[in-house]
Amino acid sequence: MSQSVSPQSVEELQHLVRTAAAAGSPIYTYRSGQSEGVMLDLSNLNQIFEIDAANLVAVVGPGVTLGILAARLAEQGLRFIPADTPFYQDKTMGRLFYEGCSNLSSLKYGSAKHFLMGSEIVLPDGELLTTGGKTVKNVTGYDFTRFFNAPYTDYGITVKFLLKLLPLPETRTGLAVAFNEVDEVLAFARDLKENGVVPAYLLWVDRNVQDFFQEPPQGQLVLLEFDGLQEESGEQCQNAAVLIQKHGGTIRERNEGRGQTASRWSALYRCADKYVLTDEYKMAFTRQAEFISLFYELAGRRGVKAGLFGQVAEGKLNLVFAGVQPEHAFIEELAAALIRAGGVLAGKYDRLTGKCRSGPLAELEQRAKAAFDPKQILNRPTLQEVK
Template sequence: MNNTTAKKITSTEQLQELFRQAQAKKTPVSLYRKGQPGGIALDFSEWNAIEAFDIDNLMVIVPPGILLKELNAIAAAKGLRFIPADTPAYENLSIGEWAYQGCPNPSAWKYGAGKHFLLGGNYVLPNGDTTPVGGSCIKNVTGYDFTRYLTGGYADLAAGVRYIIKLMPQPACRKRYDITVPALANAIELINYLHSRPVPPAWLFWVDETVGSRLFRQTHQGQRVLFELDGNQAEVIDYAKEVDAYLAAANSRPAAEPATIPALSGLEANTDIFWLLDELKVPYTAMDTFAANTVKTISETGIAGGLFGQLADGKIHLCLNCKKEASKTVIAALQAEACKLGGAVSGKYNRLYGPQMCSPLTALELAFKQRIDPQQIFNQGVVSQ
């Protein structure tokens, strides 16, 4: 039994006082993570009222508890959108969880990394102090980028309480595709074609046959590729004609049961199947080799599994038919393989499940953590070793 106490927080001052008392009593405090027995689990879900909406400057200021889908619905009513929430993938995350997870963005191919939509905000440090970071315009983030430092995925350095979010106008036209192709090589050929166009799709999502059957709960054959074109009407119509001609000549067909990007934010809570998102980054040109080696690696362990993700910009997710405790050998091998092929790993797996990361920034992070969290109360001891 965990025996943590849930504490609803609805103001900065309330959180400051809680942190100060927790430091004095050495009480563990957790946020967006499983906490320690006898500790406090912070709940920001009721801290969700928009603070300010600046339509002229395409900006909104929000607290940590508002859900991405709620924010996007409010923005849409004003003719705007929050790009990282413009697909269902992370719509059930709160803005605080989204920032804590490193600002994932399924539309990064066209619109850039999710962190570019977080201009700044306010954080409460575990010692009870507050700090503003960034600002309401891009020029305010010159110099040391403290916003990204505190928002680094699963950094556990501070609790975000106010976020300045960049919005964009709704597109005049969208056209979505949902196709299947026989092999990964065909999907890579499609991406090569799309890369050759002046403007990329808004997003592209790929799943292999194994993962497709789980995510879409349909009988799945072949590799599945979903993508969307967006922009002004004439632009999208002309682009779609070219894409349609390419797909007609290629070995592709419409999916038997159309779908869209599935909600990904709840997958990692599954205790029977191990899902790992936002850990592996592999150049799409090397994905044939990486996928083949992945199949070999997991088959040698007797574990079934598959790959999926934002193939065009190399962000690859993993599904293993096992509990997380059995995943360590496979993950270590895939991390090494990704780096060997010119890719990278985010470090998320090591932060959440161990072993302790060791990088040039580790010493800096630990020193900073010791200064702002002298009793080591915040999200400590929650990593599964």
């Protein structure tokens, strides 16, 4: 039987890894283990080692939750952009990067990976590897920081994250907008882009997902926030309001500062007893209408209670189910349709179900895994994954 272990320090973790390597016993992090080996709980590696306000850098452990980090940084007028929303507050830093979570503010600020400047990693033989650094010259050449911290890559266990920070914005304005149809949502998002109106984040929540949260459906709900300098943010909000009216939308709520609207939806990215988040689908902005229409057609035909939400301005959609058991056949059919439309899956569902990945990138990943972890110590793949 597998046992759960919660190391209190990096040194203790190194000892556990060395012991496992010597015995050929697997160690599992962020994933369910098999019947043997050790399940690692990294929640005690939750130190905030440093907040360097002068250089806009923080160093934290994998067990630090984004909510706690955001609060500590705010005391010094700083923020770590991927943590600067209500939606990831309970997620740990380790899971954020291991699961390849989208930066919800990427529309304005870019991908989460660009806010990771360096790391310390315990390798499968127990040795400690340092990558990156506080300055740009430390991250030139091969990008080992993002190589070892790419989604679902098991080449080592990251025990320190070196994070890029930004100052807190002068002001924030949050809007909750209701549209009648998905086409109106997509047309609004397209017009924002074309008119240079850039919210920090924009999330669409369909009627089904609203119902799963036992919220009275408000049509096609869009949550967005503008931040920055007072004058700039005010002008962006005014321009957005014009476009909302143009596409038949209604502003249901407006909050200055971090209001309650987004907080009510903070559990969107968390699984619960009656709510299962399976995967993120990525596609060209122009293919979303086609894909969303097909999704509802397939769900209706199969009688599946499923919904969509996501960052539609960037072509990122998340699939959720009402209930604890997702419909596997429906997911397979939907994934095939996504690939035909030129889209890609984030890969979370395949990892959770032990499905073997395919293609040239999967082959490269397997070769890198064999090079860094020849004994398959870290997150040992199932038989399905190695077929």
